Amino acid sequence: MELYRSHVLVCGGTGCTSSKSQLVMENMEKYIKEYNLDKEVKVVKTGCFGLCALGPVVVVYPEGAFYSMVTPEDTKEIVEEHLLKGRIVKRLLYSPTAEEDDIKSLNEVDFYKKQKRIALRNCGVINPEIIDEYIAFDGYKALGKVLTEMTPEQVVNEIKESGLRGRGGGGFPTGLKWDFTAKAVGDQKYVACNADEGDPGAFMDRSILEGDPHSVIEAMAIAAYAVGANQGYIYIRAEYPIAVKRLQIAIGQAREYGLLGKNIFGTDFCFDIDIRLGAGAFVCGEETALMTSIEGHRGEPRPRPPFPAVKGLFAKPTLLNNVETYANIPVIINNGAKWFAEIGTEKSKGTKVFALGGKIVNTGLVEIPMGTTLREIVEEIGGGIPNGKKFKAAQTGGPSGGCIPASLIDTPIDYDSLISIGAMMGSGGLIVMDETTCMVDIAKFFLEFTVDESCGKCAPCRIGTRRMLEILEKITSGKGEMEDIEKLKKLANGIKASALCGLGQTAPNPVLSTLRYFEDEYIAHVVDKKCPAGVCKDLLQYKINPELCKGCSLCARNCPVQAISGQVKSPFTIDPEKCIKCGVCASSCKFNAISKQ
Amino acid sequence: MKSLAELEALRKSTLEKINLRKEDGDGARVVVGMATCGIAAGARPVLNAFMEEIAKRNLDNVTVTQTGCIGLCQYEPIVEIYTPGLEKVTYAKVKPEMVAQIVTEHIVNGKPCSQYTIGNVQK
Ligand SMILES: Cc1cc2nc3c(=O)[nH]c(=O)nc-3n(C[C@H](O)[C@H](O)[C@H](O)COP(=O)(O)O)c2cc1C
Numbered sequence A: 001m002e003l004y005r006s007h008v009l010v011c012g013g014t015g016c017t018s019s020k021s022q023l024v025m026e027n028m029e030k031y032i033k034e035y036n037l038d039k040e041v042k043v044v045k046t047g048c049f050g051l052c053a054l055g056p057v058v059v060v061y062p063e064g065a066f067y068s069m070v071t072p073e074d075t076k077e078i079v080e081e082h083l084l085k086g087r088i089v090k091r092l093l094y095s096p097t098a099e100e101d102d103i104k105s106l107n108e109v110d111f112y113k114k115q116k117r118i119a120l121r122n123c124g125v126i127n128p129e130i131i132d133e134y135i136a137f138d139g140y141k142a143l144g145k146v147l148t149e150m151t152p153e154q155v156v157n158e159i160k161e162s163g164l165r166g167r168g169g170g171g172f173p174t175g176l177k178w179d180f181t182a183k184a185v186g187d188q189k190y191v192a193c194n195a196d197e198g199d200p201g202a203f204m205d206r207s208i209l210e211g212d213p214h215s216v217i218e219a220m221a222i223a224a225y226a227v228g229a230n231q232g233y234i235y236i237r238a239e240y241p242i243a244v245k246r247l248q249i250a251i252g253q254a255r256e257y258g259l260l261g262k263n264i265f266g267t268d269f270c271f272d273i274d275i276r277l278g279a280g281a282f283v284c285g286e287e288t289a290l291m292t293s294i295e296g297h298r299g300e301p302r303p304r305p306p307f308p309a310v311k312g313l314f315a316k317p318t319l320l321n322n323v324e325t326y327a328n329i330p331v332i333i334n335n336g337a338k339w340f341a342e343i344g345t346e347k348s349k350g351t352k353v354f355a356l357g358g359k360i361v362n363t364g365l366v367e368i369p370m371g372t373t374l375r376e377i378v379e380e381i382g383g384g385i386p387n388g389k390k391f392k393a394a395q396t397g398g399p400s401g402g403c404i405p406a407s408l409i410d411t412p413i414d415y416d417s418l419i420s421i422g423a424m425m426g427s428g429g430l431i432v433m434d435e436t437t438c439m440v441d442i443a444k445f446f447l448e449f450t451v452d453e454s455c456g457k458c459a460p461c462r463i464g465t466r467r468m469l470e471i472l473e474k475i476t477s478g479k480g481e482m483e484d485i486e487k488l489k490k491l492a493n494g495i496k497a498s499a500l501c502g503l504g505q506t507a508p509n510p511v512l513s514t515l516r517y518f519e520d521e522y523i524a525h526v527v528d529k530k531c532p533a534g535v536c537k538d539l540l541q542y543k544i545n546p547e548l549c550k551g552c553s554l555c556a557r558n559c560p561v562q563a564i565s566g567q568v569k570s571p572f573t574i575d576p577e578k579c580i581k582c583g584v585c586a587s588s589c590k591f592n593a594i595s596k597q
Numbered sequence B: 001m002k003s004l005a006e007l008e009a010l011r012k013s014t015l016e017k018i019n020l021r022k023e024d025g026d027g028a029r030v031v032v033g034m035a036t037c038g039i040a041a042g043a044r045p046v047l048n049a050f051m052e053e054i055a056k057r058n059l060d061n062v063t064v065t066q067t068g069c070i071g072l073c074q075y076e077p078i079v080e081i082y083t084p085g086l087e088k089v090t091y092a093k094v095k096p097e098m099v100a101q102i103v104t105e106h107i108v109n110g111k112p113c114s115q116y117t118i119g120n121v122q123k
Helices: A014-018 A021-034 A072-085 A131-136 A141-149 A152-162 A174-183 A204-211 A213-227 A241-256 A287-294 A323-335 A337-341 A374-381 A415-420 A439-453 A459-476 A482-498 A502-506 A509-528 A554-558 A584-588 B004-021 B036-040 B043-056 B096-108 B118-122
Strands: A006-011 A041-046 A058-061 A065-067 A190-195 A231-237 A272-278 A318-322 A351-358 A364-369 A391-396 A402-405 A429-434 A542-544 A594-596 B029-033 B063-067 B079-082 B089-091
Touching (some): A006 A072, A006 B004, A014 A021, A021 A041, A058 A072, A065 A072, A072 B036, A141 A213, A141 B004, A152 A174, A152 A213, A152 A337, A174 A213, A174 A318, A190 A204, A190 A287, A204 A213, A204 A241, A204 A323, A213 A241, A213 A318, A213 A323, A231 A241, A231 A287, A272 A287, A287 A318, A318 A323, A323 A337, A374 A391, A402 A509, A439 A502, A439 A509, A459 A502, A459 A509, A542 A584, A554 A584, B043 B063, B079 B096, B089 B096
Parallel strands (some): A190 A231, A231 A272, B029 B063
Antiparallel strands (some): A391 A402, A391 A429, A542 A594, B079 B089
């Protein structure tokens, strides 16, 4: 590696790649060559910076200039102005960083100010395809320390003392799980990494693997040493091609350096990792189904106990942790359990990564200390709700989770506070909803997902969730009765109590939590046959206000089903029988005479 | 990779090359004026000389960056050096031959080369 005066970091995460960051990078390299700067300036492909809504993102160091929404056409200007002449291209700077005649450090911008990047420490900083860069930022130091200075028991204790809890959704104390697996009796043990990430809208684990794959590899080796395993598996869905490719490269490089394989760091410890691709089924994120799938069978769960720590993969003791859980491990070893335990709240230590989506300005990836309030995430980090709309609720935990209503926006985000209000931490999906979101419709959306993803092995999940969905469809189409709401609650509690695995046990949560905080909306659908948020099509009617209508006939000409009729220059009317409620008339009317009611 | 020492050596040598990505670097910063006036006066060979000298001496932590025109075009190439604990020093009419001396005396030993600073060149 040569010494360069400037590094141009181009985001190669999935978000930016889909908005042409690859072409941005190629153009950048082309112009840098054209201007003879290729000995001075280096282009580096990195993982996700977090501000996905503003991609493609390009950061130029040493100035730390953060350019957003860079098009392939903009690259010439950046090279000519910034790299050649040293003049920052203000027009392309992420606007909160642009100051009069300087640039503000990214750490001072609202989006990053309240974040603390531990699991994402290297994302957007290193090139994930070059192991040396990971090593430069203390990579594999923790593995070296563990192998040469610590006993397996000491490692387990360090993790226990850190207070780290599983980031895959359950929040089980990680150290305890390591302890169980270490103490389990067996001639062969395994460690596994859950990179299935099936929660719709979530992309935390994907981004970690794309931006910093070695952190997970190093952590798995540490875990293997602690519990006495010599083989690891990473279970990742095939829909994550960039993450899979970078993992493969990283594993290859680690083997080449002897950081995976036999006698690591000259000790007796031997460990290797293989990748197993999943076909993208939500249930395969559940630990027993995941292991069944790795074994080559159909991905179905089985009852626990026995827990994986006792009888896991191939009936051997197995440690399974989530990607983000692993990504924290090397830092805990390097900085110490005490350092980690000082971050966060009493019972929830460290940070949590969230994929922020829905009705929010800064869609993207954020990592916050536990205990940060939802208000701080939405209003400060997230930049608020677009188009001046009001915050209504946020959904955490996806299809297994629940909603947090506006009245509880000051709830601190930690495992126990979320459970106490009927939501959950989940794996990190955070969907923000505004006043135009119908809570019954949202509950229906998540239930549609679980009905689709139910593996069908147990009746409560296979049949019960389908019946719940049918009731919700009845309610949102205006045919609901009051007793349906009671039926929903009864079914929900029955399924929670009797389903075989976590998928079924948590599937009713979105319904229960929207009923808890927004029962009036259900009642409005059932009794008044109205959708207060104006979402459920069957309960809406488009109407033309005769006082505002000028009779221009534009709506009638635009209507795809000829539902609008009238005489030019006198008010038109909509035939509700023909209307398909597409809304084209309302958006074409120049006089705002058409509204949905 | 068979030992921690090997890992540490690799860590250090790579870090030197990518340290400039750390926002709060605590090392010196060399800023070369590279607007049209600076380039016309020969700023690019000066910038390259700084890069070479810094690489030769393995000065991790030192970053070399550019800036635009600061309005004193007749004194270009202008180089500003920021070192922790010292005031900013502005050198004027810098030539590649001066660079080795500036790096050694100013950046390494903390003693600015006053004969090249703008105040003295102006007189
Ligand atoms: C339906 C279902 C889906 C799950 N999906 C995931 C997933 O995508 N990723 C994950 O890490 N854990 C998932 N889990 C949780 C895992 O079963 C398991 O608890 C977790 O991977 C353990 O790792 P941790 O202790 O590090 O969180 C899922 C659980 C259920 C019930």
